[in-house]
Amino acid sequence: MRITYGPWGESLEELTSAARAAEEAGAELIWVPELHRSATVTAAAVASATTRAGVGTAIALAFTRSPMITALEALDLDELTGGRFVLGLGSGARRLNENWHNARWDKPLAQLRETVEVIRTIVAASHTGQPLEYEGEWQRLSVRGFRRPYQPVRTEIPIYLAAVGPQLTRMAARIADGWISHELCSPAYLREHVLPNLAGRRDGFDVVVSGCCSIDRDPALARERASGVLAFYASVATYKDFFAFHGLADEHARMVEAFRAGRKAEVPGHMVDPLVLTGTPDQVAERIAAYEGFADTIKLTPAVYGNSPAQIRENQARLITLIRELTA
Template structure:
């Protein structure tokens, strides 16, 4: 049986804590560390993660696809792939309309079409920027006309894998069509993954499904569990969400002892949410950090936070390369 690979999104009160957690994740055998983009720049964090690690994959999870030009995104990807020695996974997502227009001053139009063309343009630039040849791309939303440019550094790889984040059916299908992998929302239950996501992703060989799992880690099982019903933050955190592998007939959890999540992926267009002050993780690689008093929020679901005990900070992501269309 092929088991899911463990991915890790480290969190820390400082960038150094985040890097230390990534180093521990690598030592513990995690496959990939991901750099999100909200309170920090994904490419800058990914660069720091690449420099701090040696063998583990490094991904931007996710970088905003429309807030940068395809040209700048391609250059960042080439630099990160060189810095990491060919370990980069370029994770891209659209974000929501409000974030693009109000935060970044970016016009919002036909996001599925625009993301498709953005990815094609980025791949064209990655493959040809070092040749000095003209680069042309004329899409409906994205246009390139590059002349007189040659990047004087040969790429580490001719193609860098692109992972797309998606929630709605059209964006999910796009990830399966043109992406090398799909990245889930923070909340995505096993049943939703099997019934709604995997059938839309298709059966492309080598495609990787990356699913988040929100966890509370504590030496005390009661402290790590959900708070009593009716108390502040009574919604339990979601457990490690399973993924599917070709040799299995049912979703396989990234941790056999974990609770199954009942949360479903949010509807398309849900507003961007702030990450929790502490999030998911594994006791082996995770860096213990101080936890604030009161309550914190995990993707809109309140979870209990106590200053009595330190907790690990990270987001756990399970992934599997699958050629099956769905999990029965």
């Protein structure tokens, strides 16, 4: 199982320093998200700070850029990394697309499939001068007389898709080079819910599970500092089935209700335990080992929500030290 990492930083300088430290510790790929920063700009910063580890977006929003811009950014990042780039895409939620980005979000499966097809068309042939054509229900491309005057490092850049629901997970197995889990994904959920929907995956397909970590010598403090992650994600009503799978439907419903009412929701400890990797370094190492045989790659990240920069910094340092021990 490959060990990879999603760094945190209060500044881009700190984030890229953490990426470099994780690479030196043995992380094989550095992932960057898209929420408070642009995924592609952050990926470019990480690319310049690293020399061996892959650089991937986990995830870039698929519908808030045109497929042409996404493809050109992917080609630029692949050049900047010398062929180390992985394009991770996700549909995002309707509210995020429509209210934050004024982007269309209607039939996300078909829209995402066509987006991937257009990106691959551009990556494969934009340097040849031949017409770039695509006609779908959601995406249309008609480019003539265009030739990107740079030889690409690769004409096929790996595209991974993030998915929670079964339909999108099955589509990822059919059309993508890898699947990226939600930030919360227990071994049981991966084994019983995800892998059956990835049964038809292509050769070389990469199953990437996310492991959000909170490490402290005091397990109770580690659990407490992980509660903000649960509070953040459990406020989203569309994750109902995910929490129900873990026997947490009632807790999830109460947290959604509190969020809608503008109240702060209390996170019970039993809600944290199955979904966030918490405890001492040895305990977290054991939790990571539970994914062996089910995931090809694990993406480790420090618990961020609800914690101060100093607390996140301490947790990140412990996590990078643990990566060094796991990869030694």
